[in-house]
Amino acid sequence: MSSSQRAESSHAFFKKYVSKRNLLMDFILRFNRAFAHQRHEELRADHVDTNEKPVLKLPLKMEKQMAKIYTRKIFLKFQDELWHSLLTMPQFVCENATHKMYVVESSSKEGVRRMRKIAYDKHLDFASCTCKKFESEGIPCRHILSFLRLGKIDSIVNNAKSGGISEKDSTAHDYKALKDPAVKANGGRRRQ
Secondary structure (H helix, E strand, O other), X not given: OOHHHHHHHHHHHHHOOOOOOOOHHHHHHHHHHHHHHHXXXXXXXXXXXXXXXXXXXXXXXXXXXXXXXXOHHHHHHHHHHHHHHOOOOOEEEEEOOOEEEEEEEEEOOOOOEEEEEEEEEOOOOEEEEOOOHHHHHOOOOHHHHHHHHHOOOOOOHHHHHOOOOOOOOOOOXXXXXXXXXXXXXXXXXXXX
């Protein structure tokens, strides 16, 4: 979350409780009430995460593992991605010495089909997707999950901790390495 998003979020939250017409004493009371409400909601969410198990939709080991790792809110997002991954199937495109390339075609709500590219780095044993959901939100996207299903991988916890699906410091998203075999996987420089 960027600093401007954080500021906008705080502004929207306090706007519910505070107005320009408040006197100083009213402002202090409403400000304290807003913080008390925020603390209460955080405690309630912590209670739910700690004491209640989410409903699992699929009999997959991966879903059980993520239910233990993620908070309820994040798990529901992951579960949605996992569910949608069942509707997509990666298609093999090309391969070189270090990478394999797949394409996943998925339909959006508007009926427009989108093509996402998945690059799998054989040496580092991880995949990255052009949608960059894992990189931006920390949740594996439906494209990567469908790729993992294709490889019959039912657990991503060990892989994720070791960089299995991590896109940080990834060279798998360097698609030049897939198109030109003279390009090294690390750094995108041409071989001499």
